[in-house]
Amino acid sequence: MTKSASDLVALAEEVNAILEELEVNALLIGGAALAAHNYARTTTDIDLGVSTPLAQLRKVSEAIEAKGLKAELREPDGDDHLSGVVDVEGGAVQIVNFGETFPAAIQDALREAPPYDGRLRAISLPYLIVLKVYAGLGPKSRRDVEELLLANPDADRQAIRALCSKYRLRGWHELI
Numbered sequence: 001m002t003k004s005a006s007d008l009v010a011l012a013e014e015v016n017a018i019l020e021e022l023e024v025n026a027l028l029i030g031g032a033a034l035a036a037h038n039y040a041r042t043t044t045d046i047d048l049g050v051s052t053p054l055a056q057l058r059k060v061s062e063a064i065e066a067k068g069l070k071a072e073l074r075e076p077d078g079d080d081h082l083s084g085v086v087d088v089e090g091g092a093v094q095i096v097n098f099g100e101t102f103p104a105a106i107q108d109a110l111r112e113a114p115p116y117d118g119r120l121r122a123i124s125l126p127y128l129i130v131l132k133v134y135a136g137l138g139p140k141s142r143r144d145v146e147e148l149l150l151a152n153p154d155a156d157r158q159a160i161r162a163l164c165s166k167y168r169l170r171g172w173h174e175l176i
Contacts, residue, residue: 003092011069012046012093012120018063019095024052025110027123029096029131034144036122038151041144045092049123049131051099051106057084060095064088076101081134105130105167125152126160129176133169145175 003011012028019026028036031043052060057073064071064086072087081102086095098106109127123131129148132141149155157176164172 003089008046008092009120011089012048013118014067014069015064015088015093015095016048016116016120017118018067019048019050019060020116022056022060022063024050024056024060025116026050026095026121027106027109027113027127028120029123029128030094032120033122033128034148037125037128037148039144039147041147045094046120047094047096048120049096049098049106049109051103051110052097053099054084054097057086057095057097057099061086081136102134102167105134105163125155126163129160130163130167130169133164133172133175134167137171137175142175145172149176 016026026048028046029049030045030047031041032046034041054075061071061073070089074085074087076082076084083097083100085097088095105127109123112124113121125148129145132145135141137145149157160176164176
């Protein structure tokens with residue numbers, strides 16, 4: 001059964017509160033973050049980006065289940081560009097961990113985000129684009145970057161380029 005948008009947001013806020021209890025800070029990434037930056041596309045889940053060791057992600061999964069929610073931890077394999085994902089309630093909310101593969105971008109994005117006040121915090125536009133480039137710029141990510149830049153004509157492209165360079169990302173030069 002597909003959850004309504006308000007049910008998804010409520011579930012994501014509940015998951016975010018559990019993360020905060022465990023001192024794991026999260027930012028809204030993925031399709032919902034695109035919408036927060038003026039580009040709405042179809043999405044059926046809410047993604048929360050974190051940077052935490054895999055052992056802590058296991059504790060997160062256990063804590064979510066202790067609250068009566070279904071949680072499934074998918075640990076990374078050797079080829080994975082993520083450091084694990086927790087699917088909550090069948091993937092309605094996903095906790096996407098960059099902790100051991102690309103931690104600096106999420107950590108830097110968290111440092112510039114407003115303090116947690118009980119509500120979901122969206123990743124900033126420059127860091128959202130960095131994550132899209134990190135994801136590999138397949139057709140979906142490439143389109144997301146193009147649409148984000150069109151929807152945000154005042155975006156500081158020089159700052160976005162500087163971040164892509166800082167994290168040694170590839171393939172972004174012709175897009176940004």
